[in-house]
Amino acid sequence: MSAVKNSGKAVKDGKTSGFPPGRIRIADSLRLLLEKKDFGSITTAEIARTAGVTEALIYKYFKDKRDLLYQVLREYLEHYDARFELDVKGIKGALNKLRKVIWSHLNVYATDRVFAKILLVEVRSFPDYYNSEPYMLVKKYSNTLKSIIEEGVSNGEIRDDVSPSIIRQIILGALENICLTAVAFDRVMSPDELSESLCELLFSGIEKNSDADRKT
Amino acid sequence: MSAVKNSGKAVKDGKTSGFPPGRIRIADSLRLLLEKKDFGSITTAEIARTAGVTEALIYKYFKDKRDLLYQVLREYLEHYDARFELDVKGIKGALNKLRKVIWSHLNVYATDRVFAKILLVEVRSFPDYYNSEPYMLVKKYSNTLKSIIEEGVSNGEIRDDVSPSIIRQIILGALENICLTAVAFDRVMSPDELSESLCELLFSGIEKNSDADRKT
DNA sequence: ACAGAAAGGTGAATGTTACTAACCTGAATG
DNA sequence: CATTCAGGTTAGTAACATTCACCTTTCTGT
Structure with a gap:
């Protein structure tokens, strides 16, 4: 009915x-x-x-109940993946791209709670998720992120004394942890403010430095 | 008797x-x-x-199967909480404390995979976890971390233009994301190297800065 | 001393739940 | 016009978490 x-x-x-x-x-x-x-x-x-x-x-x-969840997740990911492709297009500079990606990431999680919930809390406890189709899409996204970081290392925007993989893990970890708490406690999140703070910290670090020459 | x-x-x-x-x-x-x-x-x-x-x-x-999991987790947390108290004792400076906490955190996850697994992947999908006893212990730990950050802000070690809560979320997010992949794929992790990289990035940021005055 | 409560433990049900086998039906296809 | 086939259903079943009634040993108050 x-x-x-x-x-x-x-x-x-x-x-x-x-x-x-x-x-x-x-x-x-x-x-x-x-x-x-x-x-x-x-x-x-x-x-x-x-x-x-x-x-x-x-x-x-x-195939089973979990497969249903995976396929629903896959549909979400395919949808958003297409958008991410366009997001970064036409932006110059690795840090600028990173900023955009971070904003979009936060924005998607902020708007689409069901998607965030599946990705952040539901699938993680299933070991076979890491062999699933949707995980491959996540990996693809993750690789795009790494490419941006590598681009930044190449052109001197990003430091070269730490591996891009670790940098990526920090970025993703920070992003997902912020969203996880928002999802778990049903709190609203503001992508604009959050991405501002996040980028500041990620780019310049938490240390108080003689860093007065900031513009953006 | x-x-x-x-x-x-x-x-x-x-x-x-x-x-x-x-x-x-x-x-x-x-x-x-x-x-x-x-x-x-x-x-x-x-x-x-x-x-x-x-x-x-x-x-x-x-009470039920999940309660068993929670109680097992609680026992782990009580054990490690006691150790954590001592860890930070006698260390001077917020950043030095943070460094120590990060190393210990990574070290515990690296050595005790079952603990890491419960905390990082198993309990997250249960909504009632966030009202559970073990979660209160996690929160306590999380608050201690925030206090350290606040101490750093007070004494000028840590920047004051971003809220300590966000800084904490980034640190925890980075930490947990690194460990999560290690747990999910059963990869070994080296706390020494990882905490070194992590602290470098967290403290000084990913941006390539003309930062010649870094301590050896 | 001893009733009886409490602690530690068992064997056999029970209701839900995810999942399956077999069947139905109409519409393309050849 | 026989047949395949896509979309859907009916009626199960085995596994699982959970509960109930019951047993035995140890502790405790009077």
């Missing part, structure tokens, strides 16, 4: 075409339920009821 | 605990099993079998 409303919401820019209605409704239902509950306490019965289909249909389209 | 009620908390070897043998064996079993499997795929039957007790006994000492 309480079927999910199909149009309007979710990440479905044309990409949804090709999928049968049942599959769409199931994925939509999971997204909807994730707004209020954690994945672990959402039952297949609940998903099916919300979607207005039977439980068995879930297993026609998804 | 009345039994001496030992209020000591079991950690790892559990020998000094005043807990009944069954409880100790159950907690020990979970710790053992967590070395090879994730919490989600460890069954109560498995825990009981490993402990040499019946499944029902688990529920005499623990």
Whole structure:
């Protein structure tokens, strides 16, 4: 009865075409339920009821419950990956690119809580996640980030005495930790202020230095 | 002769605990099993079998399976919290303290993988974790960290134009992200090298600065 | 001394839950 | 016009976490 409303919401820019209605409704239902509950306490019965289909249909389209989660995550990632590509285009300088990426990252997590929740808290405890399709997309994003850092090292913007991988881990760690607390406690976050603070700290460090010649 | 009620908390070897043998064996079993499997795929039957007790006994000492995990985590945290108190004692300067804390943090995660695994991947997906006893201990640790940062701001070691909370989040985020990948992929980590790189970056930033006055 | 409470532990159910096998139905396809 | 096939359903099942009733040993107050 309480079927999910199909149009309007979710990440479905044309990409949804090709999928049968049942599959769409199931994925939509999971997204909807994730707004209020954690994945672990959402039952297949609940998903099916919300979607207005039977439980068995879930297993026609998804290997198991986790596969459903992974595929929903994959759809999100594909959507946002496309956007990230464009984000960095036309920006000059590695630090400027980094700044933009950090802002976008925060902004996406701030706007799309379900996406943030899946990526930050739900999938992490499943060991097979690290072999999954969506994780490969995350890795791709992560590699793009590393390339930007390497570019910065090459042109002298970024220090060369610490490996780009560690720099990337710090950036991502900081980003995700900030978002994690926001997600866990349902706190609002302001991408503008946060990215400002974050970039300041990441770029110049926490040490109080004779650093008066800052402009941006 | 009345039994001496030992209020000591079991950690790892559990020998000094005043807990009944069954409880100790159950907690020990979970710790053992967590070395090879994730919490989600460890069954109560498995825990009981490993402990040499019946499944029902688990529920005499623990509210449910998750409570068992939380209590095991709490024992770890109480153990390490005591050590952490001493760690910072006698160190002068906020940045030096921070350096020490970072090293210890990395070192604990590097040596005690089960502890790291519980804290970094297992509990995060349970919403009630953030109201649990062990989380309060984490918060306490987190507050100590903030105090150190605030001390650094007061005495001019640390910049005062960004809030200590954000600084702390970056430090913890970086720390945990590094450890998370190590845990997820079962990679060894070297606390010495890592803390060196981490501190360098956190203190001085990633920007290549004409910063000739760095201490050797 | 001894009733009885408390502590430590067990064996056998029970209700949920994720997941599966077999079947139905209409519409393309050849 | 037989057949495949996509989309969907009905009716299970095994595994799992959790509970209930019960047993035995140790401690405690009077």
